[in-house]
Amino acid sequence: MKRNVTDLNVEGKRVLVRVDFNVPMKDGKITDDFRIVSSLKTIKYLINKKARVILMSHLGRPKGEYKKEFSLFPVKERLEELLGQEVVFISTVDPVNDCTLAACENLKNGQVMLLENTRFTPGEENNDDEFAKELAKHADYFVNDAFGTAHRAHASNVGVCKYLPSATGFLLQKEIECIDDNLKNPKHPFVAILGGAKVSDKIGVINNLLDKVDTILIGGAMANTFLKAEGFDMGSSKVEAEKFDVAKEILANAKDKNVEIVLPTDVIVSTDFDKPKGLRTAAIDDIKDDEMALDIGEKTTKAFIDKINGAKLVIWNGPMGVFENEKFSAGTFGVAKALAFSEAISIVGGGDTALAVKLSGYEDKMTHISTGGGASLEMMEGKVLPGIDVIDDIDGEEVEK
Numbered sequence: 001m002k003r004n005v006t007d008l009n010v011e012g013k014r015v016l017v018r019v020d021f022n023v024p025m026k027d028g029k030i031t032d033d034f035r036i037v038s039s040l041k042t043i044k045y046l047i048n049k050k051a052r053v054i055l056m057s058h059l060g061r062p063k064g065e066y067k068k069e070f071s072l073f074p075v076k077e078r079l080e081e082l083l084g085q086e087v088v089f090i091s092t093v094d095p096v097n098d099c100t101l102a103a104c105e106n107l108k109n110g111q112v113m114l115l116e117n118t119r120f121t122p123g124e125e126n127n128d129d130e131f132a133k134e135l136a137k138h139a140d141y142f143v144n145d146a147f148g149t150a151h152r153a154h155a156s157n158v159g160v161c162k163y164l165p166s167a168t169g170f171l172l173q174k175e176i177e178c179i180d181d182n183l184k185n186p187k188h189p190f191v192a193i194l195g196g197a198k199v200s201d202k203i204g205v206i207n208n209l210l211d212k213v214d215t216i217l218i219g220g221a222m223a224n225t226f227l228k229a230e231g232f233d234m235g236s237s238k239v240e241a242e243k244f245d246v247a248k249e250i251l252a253n254a255k256d257k258n259v260e261i262v263l264p265t266d267v268i269v270s271t272d273f274d275k276p277k278g279l280r281t282a283a284i285d286d287i288k289d290d291e292m293a294l295d296i297g298e299k300t301t302k303a304f305i306d307k308i309n310g311a312k313l314v315i316w317n318g319p320m321g322v323f324e325n326e327k328f329s330a331g332t333f334g335v336a337k338a339l340a341f342s343e344a345i346s347i348v349g350g351g352d353t354a355l356a357v358k359l360s361g362y363e364d365k366m367t368h369i370s371t372g373g374g375a376s377l378e379m380m381e382g383k384v385l386p387g388i389d390v391i392d393d394i395d396g397e398e399v400e401k
Helices: 034-048 073-083 098-106 129-136 170-184 203-209 220-229 241-256 298-309 330-340 352-360 373-380
Strands: 014-018 052-056 087-089 112-114 141-144 166-168 190-194 215-218 260-262 266-270 280-283 292-296 313-317 345-348
Touching: 014 034, 034 052, 034 073, 034 170, 073 087, 073 112, 098 112, 166 170, 170 313, 170 345, 170 373, 190 203, 190 298, 203 241, 203 373, 215 220, 215 298, 220 241, 220 292, 241 260, 260 298, 266 298, 292 298, 292 330, 298 330, 313 330, 313 373, 330 345, 330 352, 345 352, 352 373
Parallel strands: 014 052, 014 141, 052 112, 087 112, 141 166, 190 215, 190 313, 215 260, 313 345
Antiparallel strands: 266 280, 266 292
């Protein structure tokens, strides 16, 4: 078991916290602060324990150089509103330097400081040892609360652990408990809902889940590949022709393992994606050459809901259609509603799935919505995430540096 922030004696100590403030922005304004809000429990705990808190995060892909549009200053302003106190922030081309070190030393107990975007230096994504060492100079302890980057070995989440005692924050601990622990000891019936664009993105997940689940519901564009592999004419729908053999193998393996795979029996089709026309519900054996499947149909949605209602554990990764367009959102939102009102433990992957649940209006009714799309996907594959693996194991005693 990994050491948690509660195992550290942090009063008066400088605590360097890797958070995930990689929030969506438009015209310099934050459009969704979900990831910032998700980090508050750990930050407030450290404030209340009279630690000196130094936060670090990346934002976007500045590719190792300073770019004003990727500055964390808007995050600093939003964080101040959420915390109700000042957040020290030094606008600088380099994330760490003599100025940031001095500012850390001058922090009072309970104060918070935010470093500039860690990806303003190429040393971050390269897990450069010198950059990790410079980050570590800012603190006595390191706490990782950024699940969204846990599948990456970067200087700010892996390299820094070489130089500081480390622990998980509350958010990272919750992600581990909700996803990893439930996969290792699942309640049954266990249903997995998989969607999104590509089968290739989910092969590892499916293969890992085949040894754990009772049922897999497949929607979204990835269902088209399975249906085409089964011999159905999918018209102009998006398919991965090079994955037909993989799809057939998955279906065969599922049958051998007595795992039920439920594919769509009807879909919402259109002849035009951008300006939907010729909109109709089609059985999967009645799709015309110029039509494309863009959502699961009503019968399929009902079949999926029936499986959800009988489950005790449901993991969902990938929307059922092009939910961003209201004409193709009924399947995804129908699944979200069923999951929200089911008695099952409901675990939602990050990325597009988290966004879909938010737009459905049922996010508050889910057991857990992950803050990491890629990280949750890799955890569902059963992979070891480097940002978690490197954290110190618990020894049962409070740590004093």
